Amino acid sequence: MENSISNCLSVSASNLTALLVIGIVTVFVIRVLYVLHRSARPRHPNSSSQxxxxxxxxxxxxxxxxxxxxxxxxxxxxxxxxxxxxxxxxxxxxxxxxxxxxxxxxxxxxxxxxxxxxxxxxxxxxxxxxxxxxxxxxxxxxxxxxxxxxxxxxxxxxxxxxxxxxxxxxxxxxxxxxxxxxxxxxxxxxxxxxxxxxxxxxxxxxxxxxxxxxxxxxxxxxxxxxxxxxxxxxxxx
Amino acid sequence: MAEVEKDLEARRTVFVTVGTTRFDSLVRAMDTPEVKEELFRKGYTHLQIQMGRGSYIPTKSTGEVGCLDVDYFTFSSSIAEYLRSASLVISHAGSGSIFETLRLQKPLIVVVNEDLMDNHQSELAEELAERKHLYCARPQTLHQTIAAMELGSLIPYQPGDAKPVARLINNFLGFPEE
CATH class of the missing domain: 3.40.50.2000 (Glycogen Phosphorylase B;)
Structure with a gap:
């Protein structure tokens, strides 16, 4: 009984880690794509206040x-x-x-x-x-x-x-x-x-x-x- | 015009420059009797070689009757002076030397160094030769280039302009037009 609970916990923990990694990688890839997309686009004239x-x-x-x-x-x-x-x-x-x-x-x-x-x-x-x-x-x-x-x-x-x-x-x-x-x-x-x-x-x-x-x-x-x-x-x- | 020509005839210097590189095969080619005789036949009296980091030492000569006066040095802070007083410039293919010479409107032969690992330098020399701003040669063919060259057929180089780049950068950054 105890064994199966700890098994269950470890499975869900590894699932969670996997999900977390996938999540971070996805966010990172999206961010890289966004940066690539925004680069090569002119700076907005309104921001020229600087x-x-x-x-x-x-x-x-x-x-x-x-x-x-x-x-x-x-x-x-x-x-x-x-x-x-x-x-x-x-x-x-x-x-x-x-x-x-x-x-x-x-x-x-x-x-x-x-x-x-x-x-x-x-x-x-x-x-x-x-x-x-x-x-x-x-x-x-x-x-x-x-x-x-x-x-x-x-x-x-x-x-x-x-x-x-x-x-x-x-x-x-x-x-x-x-x-x-x-x-x-x-x-x-x-x-x-x-x-x-x-x-x-x-x-x-x-x-x-x-x-x-x-x-x-x-x-x-x-x-x-x-x-x-x-x-x-x-x-x- | 005739007087100017007479003046120039008194001392007509060929200036050879390798910049900060080593280019022994060019210095060696300059030292061959074929090249020196060809230059003398074309009416040049002096040969000055800036040999940079090269190890081949050319033969000095004080210019007896019927032959070139040859001198050499490694580096100088006044390359511009040498270029200005030259009647013909023979240069390595570095863009710095090429454009400094063209801006002074001096006749120029660019010799491509075939020993370089990444030899993109010939691109520029060949393009400018195609546009008749200079002659392009290899160390082995230099004497033929000198024999065949007609300096009158060279087209003066019009200096470029950095304003188009500056305009695009300013536009991109949202700066207003001047």
Whole structure:
């Protein structure tokens, strides 16, 4: 008699656990689908009561940084502030270039930080160096993700601007997870490098296929034909 | 016009740049008698090689009669100066070097590095070559490209514009048009 009662209890307990797991997974899947659905939809104009958005700018290196600086030159700084610049730990040039840009803004404004907003500079471990094999990339990518998580918890940006290479992938993945868990809603913009004419880079392809970028811009019409959800914007350089 | 040409004839420099990469097969190709003779035949007098992290050291030459003056260095903070004073630029396929040279309206030969693992770089060079903004070569075919090139037929590059991207980002975020 006692045995059958305890049996009965344990069965219902395991049923309950199963139900709970199924429930959580369902809620989670629905939430992911909702986030995917709401991403790639413009921000509602009514929410523009907030006049400026904190912006994370992921600088690539060399040519990537030059393209990003060209974009930053025409963006309205009073809307995209404060600005957080992140570059690979092995790349000293990119943050310097960003600093030159920010200093010129301050000079234009007579040193008034209120208008253009403040700028912050950070370095991040890179997931893959040019020429590194794909196998050893796994370990370095894990390290890069942990570091990116730490930085993202500190910054929690509302807008993310990136244009490759791999440095931006951990950041975009974490931003997406933040959206799913309701930690922070962000808008992710990816500008594919002008060097990509026929095929998307691995970073862009990932963000495109997983629909993690709200908008993905390409600089050559051939790419727009191949990837219809991308936006063709002409050359930045 | 004739005076300008005379002035240019005094010193016509070919500037080779590999950026921050190593590209020994390009430096080696520049060091071959075929390439140097072809450049000399085209009227160039000086050859400056920025060899970056490469390990192949080209032969220096002080430019006796009938041959090129050759010099090299690894890195310089004033690459822009070298580009500006060059009559012809031979560059690796990095987009930074390509667009810096095109913006200065200098004739350009881009040499694609076939040793790179993920060789997407040739895409840009080939597209721009198709649009006649530059010549695209491989290290082995460089001397043929130099022999066959007609710099007059190159079309000046019109710089791009970042405003369309900025406009789309602003629209998406619900910011009003300027």
């Amino acid at each position: 006049q400026h958005l904190s912006t994370l700018i992921v600088l690539g290196s060399g040519g990537h940084t030059a393209e990003m600086i060209n974009l930053l030159n025409v963006l309205q700084k009073e809307r995209f502030k404060p600005r957080y610049y992140i570059a690979a730990a092995t790349d000293n040039m990119s943050l310097q270039k960003a600093q030159v840009l920010e200093n010129s803004l301050l000079d234009d404004q007579g040193g008034r930080e209120k208008v253009v907003g403040s700028a912050h500079y950070m370095q991040i471990y890179r997931s893959r160096e040019v020429g590194q094999s794909y196998l050893t990339s796994v370990g370095t990518t894990l390290l890069a993700i942990a570091h990116a998580l730490w930085l993202m918890i500190k910054i929690r940006p509302q807008v993310i601007l990136c244009n490759g290479p791999g440095t931006c992938i951990p950041i975009c993945v974490i931003a997406f997870i933040f959206k799913v868990f309701g930690i922070r809603w962000s808008y992710i913009f990816y500008v594919e490098s002008i060097a990509r004419v026929k095929r998307l880079s691995l970073s862009a392809l990932l963000l495109y296929k997983l629909r993690m970028a709200d908008q993905l811009f390409v600089q050559w019409p051939q790419l727009k034909n191949k990837y219809p959800r991308a936006h063709y914007v002409g050359r930045l350089m």
